[in-house]
Amino acid sequence: xxxxxxxxxxxxxxxxxxxxxxxxxxxxxxxxxxxxxxxxxxxxxxxxxxxxxxxxxxxxxxxxxxxxxxxxxxxxxxxxxxxxxxxxxxxxxxxxxxxxxxxxxxxxxxxxxxxxxxxxxxxxxxxxxxxxxxxxxxxxxxxxxxxxxxxxxxxxxxxxxxxxxxxxxxxxxxxxxxxxxxxxxxxxxxxxxxxxxxxxxxxxxxxxxxxxxxxxxxxxxxxxxxxxxxxxxxxxxxxxxxxxxxxxxxxxxxxxxxxxxxxxxxxxxxxxxxxxxxxxxxxxxxxxxxxxxxxxxxxxxxxxxxxxxxxxxxxxxxxxxxxxxxxxxxxxxxxxxxxxxxxxxxxxxxxxxxxxxxxxxxxxxxxxxxxxxxxxxxxxxxxxxxxxxxxxxxxxxxxxxxxxx
Amino acid sequence: xxxxxxxxxxxxxxxxxxxxxxxxxxxxxxxxxxxxxxxxxxxxxxxxxxxxxxxxxxxxxxxxxxxxxxxxxxxxxxxxxxxxxxxxxxxxxxxxxxxxxxxxxxxxxxxxxxxxxxxxxxxxxxxxxxxxxxxxxxxxxxxxxxxxxxxxxxxxxxxxxxxxxxxxxxxxxxxxxxxxxxxxxxxxxxxxxxxxxxxxxxxxxxxxxxxxxxxxxxxxxxxxxxxxxxxxxxxxxxxxxxxxxxxxxxxxxxxxxxxxxxxxxxxxxxxxxxxxxxxxxxxxxxxxxxxxxxxxxxxxxxxxxxxxxxxxxxxxxxxxxxxxxxxxxxxxxxxxxxxxxxxxxxxxxxxxxxxxxxxxxxxxxxxxxxxxxxxxxxxxxxxxxxxxxxxxxxxxxxxxxxxxx
Numbered sequence: 012x013x014x015x016x017x018x019x020x021x022x023x024x025x026x027x028x029x030x031x032x033x034x035x036x037x038x039x040x041x042x043x044x045x046x047x048x049x050x051x052x053x054x055x056x057x058x059x060x061x062x063x064x065x066x067x068x069x070x071x072x073x074x075x076x077x078x079x080x081x082x083x084x085x086x087x088x089x090x091x092x093x094x095x096x097x098x099x100x101x102x103x104x105x106x107x108x109x110x111x112x113x114x115x116x117x118x119x120x121x122x123x124x125x126x127x128x129x130x131x132x133x134x135x136x137x138x139x140x141x142x143x144x145x146x147x148x149x150x151x152x153x154x155x156x157x158x159x160x161x162x163x164x165x166x167x168x169x170x171x172x173x174x175x176x177x178x179x180x181x182x183x184x185x186x187x188x189x190x191x192x193x194x195x196x197x198x199x200x201x202x203x204x205x206x207x208x209x210x211x212x213x214x215x216x217x218x219x220x221x222x223x224x225x226x227x228x229x230x231x232x233x234x235x236x237x238x239x240x241x242x243x244x245x246x247x248x249x250x251x252x253x254x255x256x257x258x259x260x261x262x263x264x265x266x267x268x269x270x271x272x273x274x275x276x277x278x279x280x281x282x283x284x285x286x287x288x289x290x291x292x293x294x295x296x297x298x299x300x301x302x303x304x305x306x307x308x309x310x311x312x313x314x315x316x317x318x319x320x321x322x323x324x325x326x327x328x329x330x331x332x333x334x335x336x337x338x339x340x341x342x343x344x345x346x347x348x349x350x351x352x353x354x355x356x357x358x359x360x361x362x363x364x365x366x367x368x369x370x371x372x373x374x375x376x377x378x379x380x381x382x383x384x385x386x387x388x389x390x391x392x393x394x395x396x397x398x399x400x401x402x403x404x405x406x407x408x409x410x411x412x413x414x415x416x
Numbered sequence: 417x418x419x420x421x422x423x424x425x426x427x428x429x430x431x432x433x434x435x436x437x438x439x440x441x442x443x444x445x446x447x448x449x450x451x452x453x454x455x456x457x458x459x460x461x462x463x464x465x466x467x468x469x470x471x472x473x474x475x476x477x478x479x480x481x482x483x484x485x486x487x488x489x490x491x492x493x494x495x496x497x498x499x500x501x502x503x504x505x506x507x508x509x510x511x512x513x514x515x516x517x518x519x520x521x522x523x524x525x526x527x528x529x530x531x532x533x534x535x536x537x538x539x540x541x542x543x544x545x546x547x548x549x550x551x552x553x554x555x556x557x558x559x560x561x562x563x564x565x566x567x568x569x570x571x572x573x574x575x576x577x578x579x580x581x582x583x584x585x586x587x588x589x590x591x592x593x594x595x596x597x598x599x600x601x602x603x604x605x606x607x608x609x610x611x612x613x614x615x616x617x618x619x620x621x622x623x624x625x626x627x628x629x630x631x632x633x634x635x636x637x638x639x640x641x642x643x644x645x646x647x648x649x650x651x652x653x654x655x656x657x658x659x660x661x662x663x664x665x666x667x668x669x670x671x672x673x674x675x676x677x678x679x680x681x682x683x684x685x686x687x688x689x690x691x692x693x694x695x696x697x698x699x700x701x702x703x704x705x706x707x708x709x710x711x712x713x714x715x716x717x718x719x720x721x722x723x724x725x726x727x728x729x730x731x732x733x734x735x736x737x738x739x740x741x742x743x744x745x746x747x748x749x750x751x752x753x754x755x756x757x758x759x760x761x762x763x764x765x766x767x768x769x770x771x772x773x774x775x776x777x778x779x780x781x782x783x784x785x786x787x788x789x790x791x792x793x794x795x796x797x798x799x800x801x802x803x804x805x806x807x808x809x810x811x812x813x814x815x816x817x818x819x820x821x
Contacts, residue, residue: 066749128732330534332643344469
């Protein structure tokens with residue numbers, strides 16, 4: 012399969028426009044807080060949502076709006092999660108109605124998302140007043156939208172690819188908002204993906220649901236799972252490929268393109284975890300099942316003791332073994348091999364559950380890189396998995412010690 | 417029941433001596449690293465162990481030694497966990513043999529424990545060389561032992577009580593080592609408890625197993641679960657009460673005395689969590705079951721976002737609701753009430769899942785205390801639970817960023 016990285020982000024695919032503006036939710040007028048993504052044609056739409064039983068009002072409204080499998084626009088604000096507010100659903104519906112009216116589309120074709128502080132009423136009038144400017148800003152440049160969904164994110168996260176499907180060149184691009192409150196087993200952040208490939212809502216849903224299992228569900232910043240996070244895909248069919256309606260070669264290439272974009276966004280999200288200085292990738296093989304491998308990989312990248320050790324470039328592999336031990340996975344501690352690796356080299360530290368002699372100097376060098384791999388072989392089966400996380404730093408504490416102010 | 421706090425710690429009960437010395441495992445000669453607790457008479461013994469599948473060698477040896485339900489001594493070193501070492505079991509057995517030979521008792525009557533770095537070979541000769549001095553230091557003052565089991569702990573944790581059982585005055589005291597790697601669902605630290613009450617090994621085991629469910633399993637410092645932690649109780653019968661061999665009034669008063677000591681040790685452990693400046697107590701009521709209540713309480717005190725908010729004295733109750741939401745408990749988000757409380761007052765922040773107006777100034781004052789209560793009412797049933805944790809601070813990161821050096 013020939014999947015090429017291209018520029019254009021969320022607007023790389025044909026027929027999509029986007030915009031991001033400051034409407035007044037965030038105090039700082041330099042910071043964008045309202046984003047819009049619009050498809051020229053009605054698009055197949057699929058979404059996955061957080062498993063937190065406390066769900067943001069926008070998720071409830073989006074779920075209802077895309078129940079028919081289609082949507083045309085996504086509106087998203089940052090700076091306020093519109094969650095745990097008595098009027099939350101009304102405000103989220105209002106956001107859809109206001110932008111739909113201004114665009115001349117149906118409110119039922121609008122996806123709505125919010126991110127920010129929980130439990131603070133969101134003033135619909137602030138958003139309403141921003142909508143004319145938002146629509147006026149719509150263009151083929153997705154940068155504004157990528158910026159407008161950021162909260163404590165430092166880097167903008169976007170990626171696009173082109174691929175051949177049904178004899179046509181298709182494009183698929185995405186933007187993501189991550190940083191804190193990110194943990195496995197949930198739709199753990201805000202991700203918006205657009206494509207001009209033609210695919211039925213049902214097949215789009217299958218592709219997305221499968222993808223999150225090995226993608227967004229395998230990243231962890233701090234073990235907290237947000238109430239608001241979701242991943243949404245719009246597919247408007249403007250590439251004119253024959254619509255994908257079943258399994259087959261076309262579906263596989265589509266899945267691969269989706270997987271390429273989501274896996275890169277995952278890495279960017281983990282790397283940009285609140286306060287993070289290093290990306291941690293944990294790859295596990297030799298597990299009895301993929302599920303066991305996933306449990307180990309996610310637990311290792313989630314362990315505060317592993318995360319602080321990586322921050323300190325300390326080859327404290329006992330903490331890795333310890334985290335594997337309480338992951339809930341089925342494994343034999345006396346078969347586990349562990350190595351630390353990075354661009355600076357690989358250091359084997361544990362063989363069959365026991366420590367190996369190694370050069371502390373080499374280990375320090377390896378762990379001083381900004382992309383660290385923890386390689387675990389359970390030597391028991393064929394299950395494998397990969398999880399992404401980040402180190403735990405002074406800045407994580409600083410950022411979260413006083414987030415609301 | 418009349419349970420009185422008394423002095424004397426681990427040596428409060430009749431017939432127990434203890435000692436703590438520096439033998440050379442820790443670099444700093446001022447820091448004690450080897451502890452001994454000795455009962456004049458053979459004692460009923462019960463223990464619970466970590467559920468981590470990676471188990472320290474000392475746990476394996478202890479389990480074998482106390483299989484008959486009795487023990488006379490506890491030897492414990494700090495500075496090295498003797499875990500994930502190829503010769504670990506041999507070294508742990510050697511510790512028992514050496515101290516038993518010097519004391520003139522059977523090696524099978526010795527409980528052995530270690531705490532510290534994982535995967536670093538422990539030199540038995542260093543311990544061997546310390547044993548004469550250790551035995552010479554034995555006395556009725558438990559302070560040395562309490563100090564010798566500390567790693568990154570800042571405060572010594574000990575408590576003793578007296579109670580009347582079977583017409584006799586009995587005493588029960590304990591010491592604990594905590595700080596990092598502490599999380600629910602495991603025997604999560606080192607705790608040694610001695611009593612002169614007479615109780616059969618079987619009833620002692622029942623009392624301890626029940627107690628850890630609401631005690632040590634309900635504290636969390638960082639969500640990591642150690643490979644080495646255990647709770648051990650020795651009961652030597654020297655109070656001459658009729659031996660407790662079944663349920664009944666005597667057993668209930670014994671359980672209450674044990675619960676008093678363990679619950680106070682729990683608080684001390686949570687309060688002394690690595691880098692902690694504040695004790696967080698989360699009390700949950702109105703849950704469908706006690707199990708649901710425990711899940712919510714433990715998840716809330718474990719959430720890094722809740723912990724950093726408490727550190728920053730930020731009344732970010734959305735994070736509390738969010739943590740409850742991913743606890744796995746069965747609950748209705750639209751019935752949840754949340755309040756923050758401390759000696760400085762109580763502030764209600766959330767009613768039926770929605771935010772209440774509250775004074776930020778009052779909330780700041782409440783959260784600036786060093787003992788914070790998070791009170792949650794799920795308004796759905798009669799289940800209740802209490803969990804203890806601590807705030808997440810810059811110092812946690814500092815302590816763990818470079819623990820080995």
